[in-house]
Each structure stands twice: as structure tokens, then as C-alpha cells.
Amino acid sequence: xxxxxxxxxxxxxxxxxxxRKPAARTVVDNSLQQLQAEIDQxxxxxxxxxxxxxxxxxxxxxxxxxxxxxxxxxKFQTLLDSFIFTCLGxxxxxxxxxxxxxxxxxxxxxxxxxxxxxxxPAENIGIDPQSRLLTYLAGxxxxxxxxxxxxxxxxxxxxxxxxDFQSGLAVPLIYQTRLIGLLLLADKISGRQYTxxxxxxxxxxxxxxxxxxxxxxxYEGEKMAAMQLRNLQEQLLQSERLAALGEMxxxxxxxxxxxxxxxxxxxxxxRRTAEEKPExxxxxxxxxxxxxxIAGIVRQLLDVHRPRPPIFSRVNLTLVIxxxxxxxxxxxxxxxxxxxxxFAENLPDVLGEPDNLKQVFLNLVINARDAMPxxxxxTIATTFDEDWVRTTLCDTGPGISPEIQPRIFDPFFTTKEPxxxxxxxxxxxxxxxxxxxxxxxFRNTEQGGCFEILLPTVKKGVERDxxx
Ligand SMILES: Nc1ncnc2c1ncn2[C@@H]1O[C@H](COP(=O)(O)OP(=O)(O)OP(=O)(O)O)[C@@H](O)[C@H]1O
Ligand SMILES: [Mg+2]
Numbered sequence: 001x002x003x004x005x006x007x008x009x010x011x012x013x014x015x016x017x018x019x020r021k022p023a024a025r026t027v028v029d030n031s032l033q034q035l036q037a038e039i040d041q042x043x044x045x046x047x048x049x050x051x052x053x054x055x056x057x058x059x060x061x062x063x064x065x066x067x068x069x070x071x072x073x074x075k076f077q078t079l080l081d082s083f084i085f086t087c088l089g090x091x092x093x094x095x096x097x098x099x100x101x102x103x104x105x106x107x108x109x110x111x112x113x114x115x116x117x118x119x120x121p122a123e124n125i126g127i128d129p130q131s132r133l134l135t136y137l138a139g140x141x142x143x144x145x146x147x148x149x150x151x152x153x154x155x156x157x158x159x160x161x162x163x164d165f166q167s168g169l170a171v172p173l174i175y176q177t178r179l180i181g182l183l184l185l186a187d188k189i190s191g192r193q194y195t196x197x198x199x200x201x202x203x204x205x206x207x208x209x210x211x212x213x214x215x216x217x218x219y220e221g222e223k224m225a226a227m228q229l230r231n232l233q234e235q236l237l238q239s240e241r242l243a244a245l246g247e248m249x250x251x252x253x254x255x256x257x258x259x260x261x262x263x264x265x266x267x268x269x270x271r272r273t274a275e276e277k278p279e280x281x282x283x284x285x286x287x288x289x290x291x292x293x294i295a296g297i298v299r300q301l302l303d304v305h306r307p308r309p310p311i312f313s314r315v316n317l318t319l320v321i322x323x324x325x326x327x328x329x330x331x332x333x334x335x336x337x338x339x340x341x342x343f344a345e346n347l348p349d350v351l352g353e354p355d356n357l358k359q360v361f362l363n364l365v366i367n368a369r370d371a372m373p374x375x376x377x378x379t380i381a382t383t384f385d386e387d388w389v390r391t392t393l394c395d396t397g398p399g400i401s402p403e404i405q406p407r408i409f410d411p412f413f414t415t416k417e418p419x420x421x422x423x424x425x426x427x428x429x430x431x432x433x434x435x436x437x438x439x440x441x442f443r444n445t446e447q448g449g450c451f452e453i454l455l456p457t458v459k460k461g462v463e464r465d466x467x468x
Contacts, residue, residue, distance in 0.1 A: 052197070059201045062090065063208065070212035079216050080113045083209045087185060088116055090205075091198040093168065095186035097121060099161075100173075100213065101129075104221065109134075109182060118186060121161045129179050133158050137172040138179035143202045145194070146170050146184065169194055171202050175210040234406075239434070242409055246431055249411050253301035260298065264291055300424045301411065303356070303431055310435055314349040314458055315357055317389055321380055324361040328369070336375030337368070344382045350389050351461040356432045360440075363425035364393050364451050370416070371397030371449060387460040391453045399444035408442060437461070 066086055070079060084096045095116030099109040108126030127134065132153050137144065146165045154162065162170070165184040173181035183206060188194065267288055274280035325332075325339060332339060350357075368378045376396035383390045400408060407413045409430040414423030433440045438455040 055197055059090075059197065059204075062086075063201070063204050066205065067208040067212070070208055076213075076216045076220055077113070079209075079212055081115075083205075083212075084113060084115045084183075087171075087183065087202065087205065090201060091185070091194065092188045092190055093185040094118060094189045095120070095165075095168075097165075097184050098173075098181060099127065099184070100181040104217075116186065119164050121164055125157050125160055127155070127157050127161060127182070131155055131158065134172070134179055134182070137170060137182070138174060138177075141172060141174050141203075143169045143171040143194075143199045143206070169199070169202065171206045173206050173210040173213065175214045180210055180213060238406065238409070242427070242430060242434075245411055246427070249301040249427075253298040256294065257298050257302075260291060260295055264288075264295075267291070297422055297424065300422070300428050303359070303428045310353055312351040312353060312436075312461075315352045315354050316347065316349055317357070317382060317391060317455070318343050318347050320354060320357050321361050321382075321391070324358055324365055325380075327362065328365050332365070332369055332378070335369055335372065337372055338375075338377040340377060340379045342379065342381035344384055347382050347389060348384055348457040348459070350436070350438075350455040351458050352436050352455065353432075357436070357455075360429045360432050360453070361391075361393075363429050367425060368393060368395040368397065368449075370421070371395055376448070384457065387457055388454045389457055391455075392450055393453075394445060394448065394450040396448040399449040400442060402444075405442060409440075 066082075069082065080098055084098060087093060088096050093116065095114070095118045097114035097120060098112055100112045101107065102110050102112065106126075108128055110126050111121050111123045114120040129138075133149060133155075137149070146162050146168050149170055150159065150162050150166070161184070165186050167187040168185045171183040171185065172179050173183060183202075185202075267284060271281065271284050274284060321341070321343075325341070365378065372378075372395055378396075379392075379394045381392050381394075404413075404415070409426050410423070411427040412423040413427075414421040416423075429440055433453060433455070436455055438453060440451065440453050442449065442451050444450070
């Protein structure tokens with residue numbers, strides 16, 4: 001018989017088999033159980049750290065992607081929009097609001113954007129970045145539960161704003177070491193608490209957005225400065241060009257004026273000698289009429305460029321405009337044009353030549369009438385501050401296309417049919433307003449065309465003269 005290990009074991013006499021003591025077996029079993037429990041616990045811990053690691057990688061990847069996008073977005077509103085959406089989406093907040101300085105001139109932080117459901121703080125409440133609360137938040141430089149911040153030390157404005165986010169988080173937006181804004185998040189949609197992961201995520205994101213906000217601000221500031229510079233250069237060019245044109249026109253007008261006077265005198269003589277000949281008298285009348293027309297143009301040209309020093313007196317623009325409207329009442333109503341006036345009360349006087357200012361408003365009202373052959377409305381409004389009186393004349397006509405806008409103040413620029421306009425009206429207005437140290441500009445509005453005239457108040461005029 002071939003003996004196998006099994007049979008050998010079976011056949012081993014009982015006396016030779018090693019006997020395990022029951023107490024020792026229990027000790028081993030317990031150790032094994034303990035080991036198993038430790039292993040199980042380690043597995044749970046590892047699974048949890050694995051989950052956390054995965055979430056961290058996911059968050060970091062998201063942050064990386066988002067900050068890449070943030071840095072590419074230079075438009076402020078788009079940037080804020082995507083920031084709030086990301087925060088709400090990523091941590092599951094029900095509502096979010098961002099507070100920033102509205103522009104470089106304001107110190108306080110105001111609501112600039114809010115998303116989500118529920119009540120949103122009023123836009124006009126400002127919070128001071130130097131306040132105790134915000135200085136504290138800036139020092140911490142990490143998200144804090146809003147509930148922990150509400151205290152007696154808060155200003156009433158802060159309490160109003162924080163009150164809407166009581167169970168949420170306050171996330172300071174810090175650029176370098178400066179607090180440039182604040183993000184407030186309301187509670188989570190799920191009703192759960194914010195986790196450490198959420199706080200870490202928001203903290204990193206807040207740093208990224210702060211840099212992106214400053215970048216976008218710098219970019220927009222530069223864009224604005226470049227635009228202002230371009231506008232100034234254009235204005236300078238235009239006023240130099242108009243000054244040169246005005247000067248030339250005035251010289252021509254002056255030269256034309258003398259022979260015109262001589263022609264007119266001689267024509268009187270011709271009229272006298274031709275008294276017996278009705279046909280000749282008729283021809284003389286036509287010549288006289290045309291001479292008067294030329295004289296009118298010459299007068300206007302001389303107004304564009306003022307060779308003599310102006311004689312100013314105090315002028316009440318409300319009265320001046322009223323006189324112009326009285327004069328134009330019939331032509332306007334017969335063209336079905338309704339006039340609305342919104343005159344400021346106690347409008348300060350300006351220093352000027354009343355007749356010439358009247359001519360400015362007359363030209364503008366005539367232009368408005370011509371721009372609305374089928375009727376419409378003309379709104380004339382005055383407003384003022386300490387230094388300037390502003391008058392706007394807005395019509396419901398077609399406006400002026402951007403291509404020709406730069407030329408409308410040029411002498412002889414007209415889009416009217418020959419014989420309908422000389423193209424001198426606006427250049428006369430420009431010349432008159434210029435020597436009143438004011439400005440005249442045009443812009444299209446949704447309703448039509450709008451001229452705006454700024455004239456210095458008497459106070460400003462006197463101050464300037466005293467400075468000279
Ligand atoms: N309110 C307006 N709406 C639309 N276009 C306007 C308006 N005012 C002026 N314009 C445009 O500007 C051009 C120049 O105006 P300007 O008053 O200098 O000359 P004009 O009215 O054509 O002729 P004039 O005033 O010498 O009789 C006009 O021909 C017209 O094309
Ligand atoms: Mg005109």
C-alpha cells in the first residue's frame with residue numbers, strides 16, 4: 001500500500017500529535033481578528049484618502065482650467081459672470097454675490113453682480129474695505145462662515161448685507177495683500193454644510209479671480225485711456241481744422257464784403273438811371289436779391305470766425321430759447337412737430353452775446369425741423385452744475401450717419417438739395433459756441449439726433465478770467 005501524507009497523518013498515533021492549548025488558540029484568534037480590523041480600517045482610510053485625492057485632483061484641474069479661462073477673459077462682466085457660475089456650480093451654493101469697487105474713483109465695495117435665487121443686497125449699499133470686518137477678513141485670507149462674522153463690530157451696512165447670507169460663506173478676494181473685493185455665498189442647495197474641500201477650492205479660486213479682476217481692470221483702464229486720448233486727438237484735430245477753415249472763410253468773407261458794398265452802391269445808381277425801363281428795373285431787382293443773398297452768407301461766415309473781441313453780458317438761456325421757440329412756433333407746428341421743454345429751475349446765467357446765442361438755437365431748431373419733414377418731436381432740456389449749463393436738443397428725426405458726423409460742423413457741408421441749405425448753420429453755431437468758451441457736440445440716440453451745448457456759468461467764466 002502506498003501511503004499518502006493524509007493516510008500517514010490519519011494513522012499517526014494520537015499520542016505523538018502535538019496538542020494546542022485552548023488559551024493559546026484564543027490569543028492567536030484575537031490577534032488575527034485585531035489585524036483584520038486594522039486592515040479593514042486602513043482600507044477605509046485609504047479609500048477615503050483616495051476619494052479626497054481624486055476630488056483634489058479634480059478641483060485642481062478645474063481651477064487650472066478656470067484660471068486659464070479667467071486670464072483669457074478681459075471683459076469684466078464676462079469674467080464675473082463665469083466666476084459666480086463656477087462657484088455656485090462647484091460647491092452647490094444657492095446664491096452668490098460679488099462686491100467690488102465700481103471704478104477707480106470709489107473706495108467702497110458695492111454689489112456688482114449676483115446670481116441664484118433668494119434676496120439680493122441693494123446695489124446702493126457700500127462697504128468700506130478698511131472696516132474692522134474686512135480688515136479681519138483680509139488678514140485671514142480664506143473663506144469664513146458668515147455666521148462667525150456677524151457681531152457688534154459690524155457696521156449697519158455690513159449687517160444688512162451679511163444678513164442675506166447668514167448660513168453661507170464670506171470669501172475675501174485678495175490681490176497681493178490688498179482686499180479688492182468680497183464674494184458672499186448663501187447656504188448650499190443640498191442643505192449640507194460647506195466642507196473643508198469646498199473652502200480650500202474657494203480659497204484658491206478667489207486668489208485666481210482677484211488676479212484676473214485686476215488684469216481686466218488694468219486692461220479696461222488702458223483701453224479707456226487710449227480711447228480718451230484718441231477722442232482728444234480727434235477733437236483737437238477737428239477744432240484746429242475748423243479754426244483754420246473759419247479763419248479762411250472769414251478772410252474770404254471780408255474780402256468779398258468790400259466789393260459787395262461797391263456793387264450795391266452802383267446798383268442804386270443803375271436803378272435810378274433805368275427808372276423809365278421796367279424790364280431793366282426787373283433785372284436790377286434780381287441782381288439786388290442775389291447780392292443780398294451773398295451778403296447774408298458773408299455775414300454768417302464772419303460769425304464762424306470772430307475777428308472782433310466779443311462783448312459779453314449775463315444771459316439767461318431759458319429766455320433765449322423761449323424767444324427762439326416763439327419765433328419758430330408756426331414753422332414747427334405747421335410741420336406737425338411737437339416741442340417739449342424740460343427747463344431746469346433757477347438756471348444760472350451764462351456770459352455771452354444774447355443775439356449770437358439766439359442764432360445758435362435758431363439754427364439748431366431749424367435743422368431739427370428740416371430733419372423731421374413728416375413731423376415728430378423736439379425736446380429741449382437744460383441742466384446745470386456749478387461750472388456748466390448744459391442744453392440738449394433732441395429730435396426724433398433720422399439722426400446723422402457716423403460717416404458724415406465728423407464733417408457736419410465744416411463750413412459749406414450740407415446734405416440738403418442745392419438751394420435748400422448753404423451748410424453754414426452748424427459751422428456758425430460752432431464758431432459762436434467756441435468763442436463763448438463752450439462746446440457743441442452731436443450724438444445719435446435711439447429716438448433720433450441730439451445736440452448738446454455746454455456753456456460756462458458766470459461763476460466759472462469769472463474764475464477763468466481771473467485766472468488769466
Ligand atoms: N438735427 C439734425 N438731424 C439730422 N441731420 C442734421 C441735423 N442737423 C444737421 N444735420 C446735418 O448736418 C448738415 C449740416 O447742417 P448745417 O446746419 O451746417 O447746414 P444745412 O442745414 O445743411 O444748411 P444751412 O443751415 O446753412 O441752411 C445738414 O445738411 C444735415 O445733413
Ligand atoms: Mg442748418
